[in-house]
Amino acid sequence: MLTRIKDLAAKLAPRLIEIRRHIHSHPELSGQEYQTAAFVAGVLSSSGLRVQEGVGKTGVVGEVKGSTQDEHFLAIRTDMDALPIQECSGLDYASKVEGVMHACGHDVHTTVGLGTAMILAQIAEELGGNVRFLFQPAEEIAQGAHWMINDGVMQNVSAILGVHVFPSIPAGSIGVRYGALTAAADDLEILIFGESGHGARPHEAVDAIWIAAQVVTALQQAISRTQNPLRPVVLSIGKINGGRAANVIADKVQLLGTVRSLHPETRTQLPNWIERIVANVCHSYGAGYQVNYHQGVPGVNNDYALTQLFQSAGEQAWSSDRVQVLPESSLGAEDFSLYLEHVPGAMFRLGVGYPDRIINHPLHHPEFEVDESAIITGVVTMAYAAYQYFQRK
Numbered sequence: 597m598l599t600r601i602k603d604l605a606a607k608l609a610p611r612l613i614e615i616r617r618h619i620h621s622h623p624e625l626s627g628q629e630y631q632t633a634a635f636v637a638g639v640l641s642s643s644g645l646r647v648q649e650g651v652g653k654t655g656v657v658g659e660v661k662g663s664t665q666d667e668h669f670l671a672i673r674t675d676m677d678a679l680p681i682q683e684c685s686g687l688d689y690a691s692k693v694e695g696v697m698h699a700c701g702h703d704v705h706t707t708v709g710l711g712t713a714m715i716l717a718q719i720a721e722e723l724g725g726n727v728r729f730l731f732q733p734a735e736e737i738a739q740g741a742h743w744m745i746n747d748g749v750m751q752n753v754s755a756i757l758g759v760h761v762f763p764s765i766p767a768g769s770i771g772v773r774y775g776a777l778t779a780a781a782d783d784l785e786i787l788i789f790g791e792s793g794h795g796a797r798p799h800e801a802v803d804a805i806w807i808a809a810q811v812v813t814a815l816q817q818a819i820s821r822t823q824n825p826l827r828p829v830v831l832s833i834g835k836i837n838g839g840r841a842a843n844v845i846a847d848k849v850q851l852l853g854t855v856r857s858l859h860p861e862t863r864t865q866l867p868n869w870i871e872r873i874v875a876n877v878c879h880s881y882g883a884g885y886q887v888n889y890h891q892g893v894p895g896v897n898n899d900y901a902l903t904q905l906f907q908s909a910g911e912q913a914w915s916s917d918r919v920q921v922l923p924e925s926s927l928g929a930e931d932f933s934l935y936l937e938h939v940p941g942a943m944f945r946l947g948v949g950y951p952d953r954i955i956n957h958p959l960h961h962p963e964f965e966v967d968e969s970a971i972i973t974g975v976v977t978m979a980y981a982a983y984q985y986f987q988r989k
């Protein structure tokens with residue numbers, strides 16, 4: 597079966613490159629994936645899948661029925677949205693949309709999903725189970741998985757597989773990670789209330805900017821002294837608003853940030869931990885405060901057996917030196933984790949770096965590029981892993 601899958605993939609290669617370039621040239625922002633969804637639905641139905649559009653707003657679902665009485669599905673999820681970035685790659689199939697770019701490789705993910713669907717549709721009679729393909733919108737704003745789940749895509753699903761491109765792994769290789777793959781990502785807003793006054797008479801005012809500076813410093817220092825260094829927490833304040841004029845003491849400052857953590861127990865204590873530090877600094881200098889902690893997506897925790905499925909699919913399809921077992925998690929976030937609240941699942945990292953380049957630009961970079969030979973690596977890995985999933989059951 598592996599040879600058959602590889603042959604089918606090789607035959608599909610030119611078409612898949614064409615598909616990927618089409619999607620790459622026509623990127624759409626999160627929640628606005630109308631053309632992409634229509635295009636995906638077209639490819640799926642012409643490949644013989646049962647297709648449903650408008651699932652999770654702009655998402656698409658396609659199903660391959662295997663030769664089984666079982667009503668359960670293995671889900672394969674890929675995401676379709678692009679980023680508000682002006683592409684500077686200089687490629688002849690670069691984005692045709694001003695200020696929007698597939699800089700996170702979701703064009704590749706969608707193509708891998710489509711290629712896998714085309715192959716599994718062709719081997720459906722030998723497939724020991726059913727596969728549901730989830731083409732998800734709005735991953736970049738961590739909404740799409742919610743929308744899809746609310747529309748019932750997890751009904752009768754017993755496990756879920758996913759993929760994300762990775763520029764620091766060369767094309768032709770994949771990365772697998774047992775356990776924590778990505779971090780929980782929460783949003784933080786801190787408001788500091790001082791008292792306005794003349795810039796020349798600080799003793800008559802409560803300087804919210806000075807206190808905000810101490811809050812930022814105190815939080816960073818407290819991480820190093822009060823958080824377990826083996827359980828990483830990253831807190832980044834990315835935006836500060838406050839003040840009116842150079843000679844007026846600010847009465848109010850807003851700090852906006854992101855909080856990343858890998859361990860669920862650490863995550864649950866973070867809101868109180870932050871509030872205590874903010875409260876102490878503000879009380880010291882007579883300022884008021886408010887902390888708004890909003891839980892975003894949890895971390896992706898890869899299932900052991902499904903990670904092994906990817907590892908063995910990759911090793912059998914090529915060789916073991918083309919499968920990297922990744923020693924570290926990422927503190928990036930992925931809303932794939934929301935599906936994992938329902939069923940076990942795993943994502944693998946698809947190498948897309950040019951092997952002969954010293955620098956491959958990172959994800960979300962305006963010059964981000966992928967070595968397109970990775971598409972076939974992704975499709976074969978995903979299709980063979982899906983086939984093996986039913987063989988093992």
Ligand code: NI
Nearest residue numbers: 700701702760
């Ligand atoms: Ni992404």
